[in-house]
Amino acid sequence: MFGFLFSLLIIFAASISADPLEDQKLFRKHYQRLFPKLTLKDYADGIYAIDDDSRESWQIIEEFPPYELAIEAGENWFNQAFANGNHYSDCLPNKGIAISHLYPRWDKTQGKVITLALALNQCRQKNGEAPLPYKKGKIAEILAYLAFTSRGNLIGIKIPDSDTRALDAYQQGKQYYYQRRGQLNFSCAICHVQNAGKFIRSERLSPSLGHTSGWPTYRLKWGEIGTLHRRFIGCHKQIRAKIPKPQSDNLRNLEYFLSFMSNGIPINGPSTRK
Amino acid sequence: MIETRRKFLKKFISTTVYFSTLTSGVFYSISAKAAWPSAYFRENSYRKTLKELFGDQKLIETSDIQLKLPKIAENGAVVPVIITSKLENTETITILADKNPVPLIAQFNFADTAIAYVSARIKMAETSNVVVIAKAGDNYYFKKRKVKVTIGGCGG
Amino acid sequence: MSSIKIRIKQLKNDITQVRALIAHPMETGYKKDEKGNKIPAHYIQELTVKHNDKVITNSIMGSGISRNPYFAFKFKGGKSGDKITISWVDNLGFTASEKKHIK
Numbered sequence: 001m002f003g004f005l006f007s008l009l010i011i012f013a014a015s016i017s018a019d020p021l022e023d024q025k026l027f028r029k030h031y032q033r034l035f036p037k038l039t040l041k042d043y044a045d046g047i048y049a050i051d052d053d054s055r056e057s058w059q060i061i062e063e064f065p066p067y068e069l070a071i072e073a074g075e076n077w078f079n080q081a082f083a084n085g086n087h088y089s090d091c092l093p094n095k096g097i098a099i100s101h102l103y104p105r106w107d108k109t110q111g112k113v114i115t116l117a118l119a120l121n122q123c124r125q126k127n128g129e130a131p132l133p134y135k136k137g138k139i140a141e142i143l144a145y146l147a148f149t150s151r152g153n154l155i156g157i158k159i160p161d162s163d164t165r166a167l168d169a170y171q172q173g174k175q176y177y178y179q180r181r182g183q184l185n186f187s188c189a190i191c192h193v194q195n196a197g198k199f200i201r202s203e204r205l206s207p208s209l210g211h212t213s214g215w216p217t218y219r220l221k222w223g224e225i226g227t228l229h230r231r232f233i234g235c236h237k238q239i240r241a242k243i244p245k246p247q248s249d250n251l252r253n254l255e256y257f258l259s260f261m262s263n264g265i266p267i268n269g270p271s272t273r274k
Numbered sequence: 275m276i277e278t279r280r281k282f283l284k285k286f287i288s289t290t291v292y293f294s295t296l297t298s299g300v301f302y303s304i305s306a307k308a309a310w311p312s313a314y315f316r317e318n319s320y321r322k323t324l325k326e327l328f329g330d331q332k333l334i335e336t337s338d339i340q341l342k343l344p345k346i347a348e349n350g351a352v353v354p355v356i357i358t359s360k361l362e363n364t365e366t367i368t369i370l371a372d373k374n375p376v377p378l379i380a381q382f383n384f385a386d387t388a389i390a391y392v393s394a395r396i397k398m399a400e401t402s403n404v405v406v407i408a409k410a411g412d413n414y415y416f417k418k419r420k421v422k423v424t425i426g427g428c429g430g
Numbered sequence: 431m432s433s434i435k436i437r438i439k440q441l442k443n444d445i446t447q448v449r450a451l452i453a454h455p456m457e458t459g460y461k462k463d464e465k466g467n468k469i470p471a472h473y474i475q476e477l478t479v480k481h482n483d484k485v486i487t488n489s490i491m492g493s494g495i496s497r498n499p500y501f502a503f504k505f506k507g508g509k510s511g512d513k514i515t516i517s518w519v520d521n522l523g524f525t526a527s528e529k530k531h532i533k
Contacts, residue, residue, distance in 0.1 A: 220349035379494035393502035
């Protein structure tokens with residue numbers, strides 16, 4: 001009963017709090033109550049941090065995981081020059097190496113949240129190349145390589161005080177997260193906050209804490225590597241809600257919120273999931 | 275990586291070693307003449323597939339085949355399986371899933387210097403038994419394990 | 431870029447472990463694409479592992495092996511510098527081969 005009330009408090013607090021750090025604290029407190037044995041770092045493993053049955057199978061696959069092929073492919077794509085001779089590394093801080101944990105980031109000039117996927121396509125367009133589709137294929141492979149170079153780095157998302165629009169974007173992402181939608185009238189929070197660890201049909205619901213740490217992901221269901229936004233869209237389909245476009249404002253702000261909640265958790269992408 | 279037509283490979287492998295050519299058709303020998311035995315891999319019942327593979331051979335249940343499999347398969351598309359045969363002179367390990375539309379998944383032949391061990395990732399259509407059959411000496415032994423395959427709910 | 435990734439580890443008792451991750455769709459032929467057309471069956475049928483010139487395992491398989499197949503095998507007598515070769519042939523006649531030396 002106390003747990004239920006506490007979850008309601010989170011959801012209520014979400015609508016009145018204007019302090020991201022306070023949100024973060026409450027968010028973590030909630031999961032700490034649900035899963036007292038877990039450390040912050042454990043949440044990088046997603047559902048496998050709390051489900052022993054599936055953890056074993058996952059660990060066996062992790063010994064030589066299918067995403068290794070994607071990392072290798074991604075490294076090749078990343079190092080390939082554009083037609084004009086420039087490279088992705090010219091557009092990205094630190095030449096793109098070990099930066100995944102710092103995305104999404106607020107871009108003052110563009111006045112919006114930039115995800116790493118968007119940054120890659122903006123780089124392409126700046127150099128006269130057509131943008132890549134956002135859900136799978138090349139972009140997912142490049143993201144796999146970049147995540148791999150960033151592995152172990154702690155997620156470190158910033159909401160700069162100097163630009164109030166950044167906080168607005170964060171708040172929009174948070175609102176999106178807690179808002180009910182679709183025929184099933186679910187919000188992200190209902191499954192991944194309130195009912196994290198519980199079963200919906202035969203699936204165990206993962207906690208949102210750490211949700212952004214393992215991307216891109218080789219989902220066994222997909223039989224290939226796919227992006228976070230692909231998964232967001234899949235979730236919308238499952239709750240029979242209007243399908244957002246990948247890298248749309250809503251989804252980028254959602255990613256901004258979720259990533260900030262997961263600050264301090266190590267990146268362990270790319271990952272394998274069911 | 276070389277991707278070439280079959281003719282090239284046939285020339286390449288015609289110099290490799292034969293394992294055995296029993297007329298029962300259990301063994302598969304690699305040579306320019308050998309064709310992949312499509313009869314084994316037909317959509318068929320489990321019983322009929324066993325008959326195709328092993329004829330009337332008696333299959334002896336054994337604890338000397340070690341099977342590592344998850345109790346519940348997260349996703350039937352990728353089920354990790356680790357097999358070790360402790361039986362002396364294991365020459366072949368055959369893996370089947372008794373409710374797959376094509377029950378035979380793979381058959382591995384081992385040379386004398388190979389250990390009777392294989393790890394693989396297999397597809398399972400539904401909750402069913404993974405059956406492993408080892409040929410050791412003149413006998414055929416089996417071990418089976420039921421694996422639950424869940425249909426995805428929200429993650430499905 | 432190789433479509434066959436090989437990892438070799440020397441274990442105790444003179445045992446060498448060979449692990450392979452292979453890029454291959456292993457299509458069953460049952461699935462349909464977005465337009466409703468059947469995706470044709472495309473899967474590895476034969477897999478061969480060689481230690482120097484000797485075949486240590488050869489296998490036949492069907493589409494019941496998972497997409498992007500993984501296999502692990504073990505054998506005796508592998509020495510530093512020896513060559514491991516893994517090759518496959520699929521139902522459409524495509525082949526691939528990759529080799530790696532034991533460290």
